[in-house]
Amino acid sequence: MSNQSDGTNSSRFVSRRSVLKGATALGVLGTFPAIITRRAYAQGAPTLVNSIRSLSNPYHATWNKGGAAFAQSVGAEYVTLVTEGNSEKGIADIRAILAKTGGNAVINVDPNDSPDARPIVEAAKQAGAYVVTQWNKPADLHPWDFDPNYVAHISFSGVPYGKAMGEALIKAMGGKGGIVALGGIESNVPAYERRAGLQQALDANPDVKLLDFQVANWSANEALEKTNAWLTQFGDQIGGIWAANDDMALAAVEALRADGRAGKVPVTGVDGIQLAVESVLKGEMAGTVAWDPFWQGGMGLAIGYAAKTGVFDPAKEGKEHREFYGTGVVITAENAQSFYDTNVKSEPQLDWTDIWGRASGQIQY
Amino acid sequence: MSNATAAAVTVKPRPFAGLQRLAGWAPLAVLVLLCILIAVINPNFLSFGNVVRISQSAMVPMVLGIGATLIILMGSVDLSVEGVLTLAAVLLSMLVLNGANANELGLFAVVIVLAVGAGVGCINGMINVYLKVPSFMATLGTWFIGVGVGNALLGGMAIRINDPLIRGLAIDRFLGFPWGVWVAVLCVIIALAIQNYTRLGRHIYALGGGEELAALSGISVAKVRIAAFTLAGVFYAVGGILASAQLGLGNAQIGSGRLFTTITAVVVGGTSLSGGRGGILQTVVGVLIVVVLTNGMVLVGVEPSVQIGVQGVMIITAVALSINRKLMKIVK
Numbered sequence: 001m002s003n004q005s006d007g008t009n010s011s012r013f014v015s016r017r018s019v020l021k022g023a024t025a026l027g028v029l030g031t032f033p034a035i036i037t038r039r040a041y042a043q044g045a046p047t048l049v050n051s052i053r054s055l056s057n058p059y060h061a062t063w064n065k066g067g068a069a070f071a072q073s074v075g076a077e078y079v080t081l082v083t084e085g086n087s088e089k090g091i092a093d094i095r096a097i098l099a100k101t102g103g104n105a106v107i108n109v110d111p112n113d114s115p116d117a118r119p120i121v122e123a124a125k126q127a128g129a130y131v132v133t134q135w136n137k138p139a140d141l142h143p144w145d146f147d148p149n150y151v152a153h154i155s156f157s158g159v160p161y162g163k164a165m166g167e168a169l170i171k172a173m174g175g176k177g178g179i180v181a182l183g184g185i186e187s188n189v190p191a192y193e194r195r196a197g198l199q200q201a202l203d204a205n206p207d208v209k210l211l212d213f214q215v216a217n218w219s220a221n222e223a224l225e226k227t228n229a230w231l232t233q234f235g236d237q238i239g240g241i242w243a244a245n246d247d248m249a250l251a252a253v254e255a256l257r258a259d260g261r262a263g264k265v266p267v268t269g270v271d272g273i274q275l276a277v278e279s280v281l282k283g284e285m286a287g288t289v290a291w292d293p294f295w296q297g298g299m300g301l302a303i304g305y306a307a308k309t310g311v312f313d314p315a316k317e318g319k320e321h322r323e324f325y326g327t328g329v330v331i332t333a334e335n336a337q338s339f340y341d342t343n344v345k346s347e348p349q350l351d352w353t354d355i356w357g358r359a360s361g362q363i364q365y
Numbered sequence: 366m367s368n369a370t371a372a373a374v375t376v377k378p379r380p381f382a383g384l385q386r387l388a389g390w391a392p393l394a395v396l397v398l399l400c401i402l403i404a405v406i407n408p409n410f411l412s413f414g415n416v417v418r419i420s421q422s423a424m425v426p427m428v429l430g431i432g433a434t435l436i437i438l439m440g441s442v443d444l445s446v447e448g449v450l451t452l453a454a455v456l457l458s459m460l461v462l463n464g465a466n467a468n469e470l471g472l473f474a475v476v477i478v479l480a481v482g483a484g485v486g487c488i489n490g491m492i493n494v495y496l497k498v499p500s501f502m503a504t505l506g507t508w509f510i511g512v513g514v515g516n517a518l519l520g521g522m523a524i525r526i527n528d529p530l531i532r533g534l535a536i537d538r539f540l541g542f543p544w545g546v547w548v549a550v551l552c553v554i555i556a557l558a559i560q561n562y563t564r565l566g567r568h569i570y571a572l573g574g575g576e577e578l579a580a581l582s583g584i585s586v587a588k589v590r591i592a593a594f595t596l597a598g599v600f601y602a603v604g605g606i607l608a609s610a611q612l613g614l615g616n617a618q619i620g621s622g623r624l625f626t627t628i629t630a631v632v633v634g635g636t637s638l639s640g641g642r643g644g645i646l647q648t649v650v651g652v653l654i655v656v657v658l659t660n661g662m663v664l665v666g667v668e669p670s671v672q673i674g675v676q677g678v679m680i681i682t683a684v685a686l687s688i689n690r691k692l693m694k695i696v697k
Contacts, residue, residue, distance in 0.1 A: 054521070056512070056617040061521025186670060215669040219622060220612055225422050225656075229663035232415035233407065247618070254613050258421060258535050258543065275523050275614060278464070 045074070046130075046308055047101045048301045051081040051094055051109040051120075058273040059293050060110075066297030067108065070352050074305060083112045091119050103127035106308050108300030111136045117153075125149040130304040134296055135190075139365040143322040147315040151307040153323045154300065155363055158190045158270075161289040162197025162244070164330045165268040168287035169201075169240045172266035176207035177239025180230050182216045182223050182252060184244040191218075194244045194270060211237060216248050223248035227255035241267040246276035246288055253284050272331060274344050280336040290329040290339065294348050295358065302352040312355075320362045327358040391686035392635045392650045399654065403661035410664055413541065420542055421535070423656040424549040425608045429627040430634075430648040431556045432600030435593045437631055439572045440640025441493070441500035443594070446601055446627050447620035448511025449485050453478045453605025455515040458615025461528035471530060479602050485511060486598020490591030500594075508624075515617040523616035526609060534610035545607045552603060556645045559596070569593055573640025630655045633683040654683060 050067040052060040064080050071078030079097060083090030090112045097105060107129060111117045117137035124131040125146050134154045143150040169179060181198060184191030195213070202210055211234050216222040223243065230238060241256075243249035249269030256262040263284045269276050272290025279285035307314050314322065331339050342348060351357070404410045429446055436443040459466065460474035470477070485507055492503040526532060534545035560566040568589040571579040580586050604623075609615045634651020636643025658679055662672045 054516075056516045056521050058522050058616075064521075183669070212663070212666075213669070214663060215672075220619070221608075221622060224611065225659050226663055228418040228422055229660045232409050232412065232418055232660075233664050235414075250614070251612060254535070254611060257613070258611075273523070275464075275525055278525070 044104075045076040046305065047077045047079055047097070047105045048074075048305065049079045049081060049094070049097055049105055049107045049109075050297055050301065051083065051090060051107060051111075052297075053083055053085055053110065053112060055080070055082060058275075059271055059291075063110070063293035063297035065347070066294035066299070066350075067301055068297075069294070069347065069350075070298035070301050070305075073352055076305075085112060087112045087116045091116055091123075094120050095123050098123055098127040098129055101129070103129045105129040106301055106304035107131045108134070108297065108304060110134045110296075114138050117141055121146055121150045130308045132300045132304045134300055143314065144319065148307060148313060151304050151314045152321065153363070154296070154326050155324075156190075156291055156326050156328055157363075158193025159197040159200070161270060161328050161330070162194030163200045164197070165194075165270060165287055165289060166198040166201025166242060168330070168332050169242050169266055169268045170205050170208050172286035173208070173239045175205065178209045178211040178234065178237045179240040179242055180211050180227075180234065180238055181213045182226060182241070182243040182248045183213060184215070184218045184248075186215050191244050198242055208239075216243075218245055218247060220247045220251040223251035224255050227252045231255065231259050238265055240265060240286070243267065243269050245269055246271040246273045249285060249288070250275055250279065253279060272329065272339075277331060277336055277340050277344060280331055280333060281340060283333065287330065287332040290331055290343070291326070292329060292343070292348075294343070295350060296326070298350060298352060299355065299358070303355045306353075306355055321356055321359055323363045324359040325361050325363055327360045388686065388688070389635060392633060392647065392654060392683055395683050395686065396650055396654050396657065399657055399661065403657070403665055407664040410661065415660070415664075417542055417546075419653075419656055419660050420546045421611070422660060423652055424543075424545045425604050425611065425623070426626050426630055426652045426656060427549045427649065428552045428600050428607065429604040429623060430630045430652045431552055431645055432597035432604070433627050433631050434636055434643065434645055434648045435556070435560075435569060435597050435600075436500070437628075437636050437638060438569050438640055438643060439590065439593055440576070440638075441590075442628075442638070443489065443500065443504045443597055444624060445485065445489055445504040445507040445511060445598075446604075446624045448508035449482050449598055449601035450511075450605040450608060450623060451515040451617055451620035452485065452511040453482055453602040454609035454615040454619045455518050455524075455617060456481060456615075457531065457606055457609050458524040458526050459518065461526060461531050463527055463615075464525035465522075469528075471528060474528075475531075475606060478606060479599055482598040482600075482602025482605070483595050484598070486595040486601070487591060489598065490594030493594065494587045494590050512617060512620065519615070519617055521617065523614045525614050531606070531610045532613060534607060535613070545610055548603065548607065552600060553645060553649060556600070560645050565589065565592055565596075570641060573642070575641075626655060629680055633680055651683075654679070 048071045050064060052063055055061050055064060068078055081093040094107060107124060109120055109131065111120060111133060114136040115138060117133050118141050121131055130149055130151050132152050137153055143152055183195055202208060212230060214226040216226050241252045243252055246269035249267050252267050253262055256265050266286035268286050269288040272288050276285055276288040280288060306312055409415060433443055433446060457474055457478045460468050460470045460477060462469045489504050489507050492498050493500045534548065535543055537544055539547060568584050571584055572586060572589055576586060608619055612619065630651040631648050632638060633654050634647035636647050658676060662675060667675060
């Protein structure tokens with residue numbers, strides 16, 4: 001009895017061991033191509049990587065085009081990583097590309113969430129890659145603590161542009177009347193900042209009254225529903241609609257259109273997507289702000305690439321170039337046509353060597 | 366002795382029959398109460414203009430809810446709502462007169478879009494039936510595929526729809542209501558006819574009541590399932606057409622958030638997730654509850670941060686009121 005059981009045990013053990021052997025063999029085989037490609041990558045030009053949320057919104061799609069345009073201009077390989085709103089995926093994909101390129105990479109990342117920036121920067125530092133972050137990072141994570149690999153962080157303050165749109169709206173209304181406002185996700189920093197900017201514009205114009213503020217979560221569907229309800233509640237009292245992004249602004253225009261009032265009630269957005277610029281041209285929107293994601297996608301890489309190729313030394317650069325606000329373009333009826341011609345009709349022609357051209361001051365926390 | 370127990374068993378449910386009938390009316394009562402409550406606080410709620418606006422907000426969730434009801438009645442679930450809707454809206458925006466290419470297929474584009482909706486629905490059904498993949502997973506897959514294809518077609522951009530026929534669904538009116546609302550009403554009537562007067566309708570209920578029993582009594586379960594999923598796909602495609610007409614554009618984000626509203630509306634209306642109970646009329650009430658609530662919270666002035674919470678309380682209340690607990694032995 002005991003012998004028999006020993007026998008089965010040992011045979012089980014052997015079979016398990018052979019399985020392990022097989023797995024090891026497979027693993028070794030698997031690493032071979034990885035080693036070969038790593039060598040190939042390490043010798044050539046750095047791989048340029050954009051990591052963004054998705055390709056299903058116009059903003060990031062344009063960002064991606066900018067990245068591709070810059071990569072083409074320097075003849076480097078270009079890779080787009082998409083987080084799909086998943087932080088884990090975003091970080092894992094960046095680690096994978098760092099491993100694949102052996103650190104010979106420049107990464108321009110719009111982190112899915114602020115905390116993601118730290119592991120991304122640490123992984124890049126360890127691999128020797130160069131990284132530029134945009135929009136989201138923890139306030140206590142600074143590029144100068146990771147010299148030279150963490151080249152820069154770029155963001156845009158929502159306050160001045162939320163205010164600029166508030167002012168454009170109030171101007172289009174003739175300086176008085178009631179407005180309603182559609183906000184983004186409540187806990188979101190840009191949503192909060194843009195609303196604060198609107199409030200500044202309202203404080204400076206006591207003849208304009210904020211009738212209601214609703215959160216439409218950046219969503220066109222929700223904006224349509226809220227605007228419909230407002231048309232009932234306030235009717236002709238609504239003299240203008242301020243929206244924290246273009247998707248919501250365009251939906252508000254459509255709600256007005258169904259009510260026969262499109263073009264009569266001015267609407268402003270933020271983001272500068274193509275349809276919004278066209279709406280400004282048609283006179284249905286009073287303004288929007290272009291962040292120029294084409295610039296963000298291309299210039300983020302250009303700054304990292306310049307550091308990587310020794311054009312400048314990040315460690316010797318001032319803080320106003322390490323953690324800075326970019327410059328948005330305020331679009332109203334006056335400049336909509338020229339913006340449309342140079343940015344929408346044709347692919348924007350940017351000077352990728354002018355890396356600090358749009359740096360407008362160190363970020364304040 | 367055995368006769369007596371049998372009699373007892375048949376007699377027993379009777380006292381609850383009345384209660385059960387009452388429970389069936391609960392969602393309608395909730396809707397009426399909700400309307401009264403909002404109207405008392407803001408009388409504008411009952412103005413003709415607002416009724417029209419509510420109908421506008423309801424038209425897309427209505428056709429989506431109808432499609433989903435057919436599936437939920439069978440005891441399955443369909444998560445492909447957003448995928449089919451997105452695909453339909455993106456295709457439509459590319460095929461009718463638009464701001465991005467030279468296509469101008471007009472009504473023919475609508476036919477193509479409906480056919481694509483039917484096709485995706487049919488694939489859902491076939492994956493479910495022949496590959497024996499649970500509907501939850503099969504439709505989850507087609508959801509992502511639909512949105513993915515929409516993404517690939519547009520590369521993240523939005524296309525403006527300029528076709529006057531499509532835009533007319535949202536803008537032009539008949540008897541004070543936009544044409545899209547009449548399309549949704551027509552969909553309700555068609556769905557009711559299918560549910561009440563066709564073999565397919567009765568078989569859908571039979572499958573929801575007990576699939577093995579239905580199979581034993583000679584119903585071709587495979588055919589019914591595939592037909593129901595196909596039909597649902599057509600309704601989602603109609604939803605896509607109405608949604609893109611309303612926003613005047615097609616993009617890959619047009620569907621986001623709509624699955625949740627759809628399933629909520631169906632369940633709040635009183636259609637059981639386990640299948641066999643409920644129907645199109647219940648969904649009509651469910652959709653109206655959800656839409657009236659969204660509209661009403663703005664009119665009444667509920668704080669934006671509280672609104673989502675109120676919606677949650679509403680869902681639990683409506684479902685709790687309409688559940689027939691006597692019929693449920695197990696709650697999962």
